[in-house]
Amino acid sequence: MLKRKTAQLAIAALLSVCGSVARAEEHPEALWLRYPAISPDGGRIAFSYAGQIWTVAALGGKASPLTGSPWHATHPVWSPDGQSIAFAADRHGQDDVFIAPAGGGAIARLTYHSANDRPMSFTPDGKEVVFSSARLGDPKADATNAVYGLSGLYQRPYAVSAMGGRPRQLLPTTALNLTYGPDGRILYEDDPSIVENTWRKHHVSDASHDIWLYDPNTNHHEEITGYRGEDRDPIWSADGSQVYWLSERGGNFNVWRKGLDQSEPEQVTFHERWPVRFLSSASDGTLAYAWNGALWRLDPDAAEPVRITVTISQGSLYDTTSIRDVTGEVTQMAIAPGGREIAFVARGEIFATGWDSKVTRRITDTVAQERDPAFSADGRRLVYASEGSGSWDIYETSMNDGDEVDRFSAPVALNERALVKDDADLFAPAYDPEGKRIAYLRNRTELRVQDLQTGTSLIAQAGDRTYSYNDGDLALEWSPDGQARDGHVVTRYPLARWTKPSILLQNAGSYSDGSVFPMLYKKKGVGKIVGDRTPGTGTAVSDVPQLQAGLRYRVPELGFQLNDGTWFENSEIEPDILIHNDPNLVAEGRDPQLEAAVKAMLEQLK
Known part of the structure; x- marks a missing residue:
């Protein structure tokens, strides 16, 4: 019966999606354009729209598609000579890196991993595409992460030949939005490797992102920004003396800049309410980004950015009635x-x-x-x-x-x-x-x-x-x-609405939320606790990237208190009935703690 009803529900979920019958204008302006990347010569902008990669003149106008439906393509990146565009697409399930001629043509697949691979830049000589991926280069480490639900957290930079081949790890550290400067040094955004919504606004904590500078010649990493909120999407100035990036230090995400000499940050754009996203730059310092659904361009030495009007002339059969x-x-x-x-x-x-x-x-x-x-x-x-x-x-x-x-x-x-x-x-x-x-x-x-x-x-x-x-x-x-x-x-x-008798079992392994729950259970007076004392470890922690396969550790980041000011951490919970599980009895198939809990429950039910 359950299988039949499940099948009926699946059939019932075939939905009719109807498009508008009103005739649209011939070439309507396209909005909600994402991941803009301006070409090195500043002449064109590649972007993602409706799951496809498009290019348009930097002054605006009619866009041309680089990829087609139905697969989803994002994160376009220009080669240094402006002749090729690398991008991510889910043609084979997870995102892989692909490359295509900037003017359109045959598309080649570059990566084949089960993790999501997304391009960030090309190497200065244009021979390799640099991409981020959660692969660790060790099957055992990948399997360990999957068991603990950590797969996808550790985004490290890799490089693969633009002609195809085996990828190599570029850095052992986590890094996002990596970009090369004129002298070969690298700017990148650190990745704290926490479970967090990428698009969350006004995030202020020690787990927010910062901008770092890496010198491949000395293997030296230097933190460029120290704001406790979000700093993202670093890019270089034309002469390599300054860094531009997106920051919320002014309230909303806007473009900021500062010299590499640790000078004070200076706000460049002043958009309100909505965040600026996806910052990129041309070789002459022209900036391109997205704000409020549209593309914007800021020319070198210009006082104000200009909005770019983009039109799409491609028709779509999705505008007609369909069953899904x-x-x-x-x-x-x-x-x-x-x-x-x-x-x-x-x-x-x-x-x-x-x-x-x-x-x-x-x-x-x-x-x-x-x-x-x-x-x-x-x-x-x-x-x-x-x-x-x-x-x-x-x-x-x-x-x-x-x-x-x-x-x-x-x-x-x-x-x-x-x-x-x-x-x-x-x-x-x-x-x-x-x-x-x-x-x-x-x-x-x-x-x-x-x-x-x-x-x-x-x-x-x-x-x-x-x-x-x-x-x-x-x-x-x-x-x-x-x-x-x-x-x-x-x-x-459930504690505030549970009215039936209950017994809580706890042991020395009841840590983290396993010690938080017993504390609330006892404070609420829900019932008796049977077992060992808890170690008192009620904190929120983040996982640190593995030093080697199978080895990891966690760092406490957040403590919790009750309304009376009692800290969860280091607060042992004394059980009402203290029972240790004798290993000899356990070896015989007995569970003294469970036996004591059943006995206590039966007494409550008398």
Whole structure:
């Protein structure tokens, strides 16, 4: 039965995607152009758009495609003579490095590794393409990383012949956006090798990126920037005396520069609100970058950058009606009360389908992204976050009160309205059991509750009391009665709603989150703890690149405290029933700690 329903759901996820019937202008301006790279002579710019590599005159105009669909190509890089362009494409699954004539022609594959390979530059003589990759050059080390979920963290620079061949490791250290200067020295962006969102804004910590200078003749590395926020995308000035890069030290990502003599940084561009991305330069010092979806150019000695208008004349059959199986592209789902249907997110849109239905209905239809769907208790309302207004806000789609049909996937009229709009980003909405209030996250950490009848909003928990490590790592759930409990209107943790007897087993190996959980368990008075003392290691750590295959270590970066100021680290948790597992008894197949826990549980149940 389960297999049959799964198959039905897969069939139901065949979606009809309809394009606009309005006739577009003949050559509309293209926006959301990414990874611009200006040619060495400053005459043309290569960029990525709609999964293809294009080139356009540096003054703007009609762009020409270098690659074709349906594979995704990014990160174009010019050869020093401007005759070739290297780029990354997922033609064979993961990104590999390819090379093509700048004017178009036959494309050659240069790398064949299972890791993502992405070009950063050419060597000064143009004979090799330098690319970043998480390969470590040792199959055993690769396998070790995969076991610990660390594959993809250690981006080191490699070089491969532009004619093809076996790659060589350029540096043993991690390095991103590496570029050569006129004298052969190298600028690069360090990679702290942490699990972090690449596009996160306003990141300030010891794990942010900095710009470094490397001299191949002396093997000397020198840090150029020391800002505790983000510094990225280093490039050289025309004479090699200065470094330009992107920094958030002024609030938003903008272009900055400084001399290599450790002079004070100077801001070059002053774009507001949106970050500047993908900085590149020509041999004469002309800069090119992307901002707010468009390409921009800053000529040498010019006071202000100019916006480049790019047009695309290529037609696309994707603008017509098509059927697409998105079963493998579902990223989130929510189950309606009673399990009669589900809402799910695929390709940034929300859909609804019934378990026993072959019909899938599209709930949202926007150019923006939607996420975090949640049903009301009666199943007649659906709340979610949407980026349709430019920032993330909370929206609701509901059925008419008089309709007898109570399924979103049925042919029933639906009404959408904005519930909460704010200049901040709002996520993870959740109805209370009566459907009169919603809880949501403001800027990912501040917990708020909105009264849907009065429109008033209150802060249930301040943002500085919560830490979000990754986007979407916090979820909300109301207590069953929707009332305050232990001072909290909304709870994220099972501890605040678990009412049945329980016993917690712990031992000396309960470290990291294995020691954090027992501390909270004991502070909440949920139940008794049986076993050994915990070592008290409640810290967040980052992995340091392996010194050799199979050898790695971790460095603590963040400590945690309870509301009373107690640090998790070095706080041993004394069990209520102290039991050591005698190795002799374990060898006989016994588990004294488990036996003691069962005995204690039976006493609670009397």
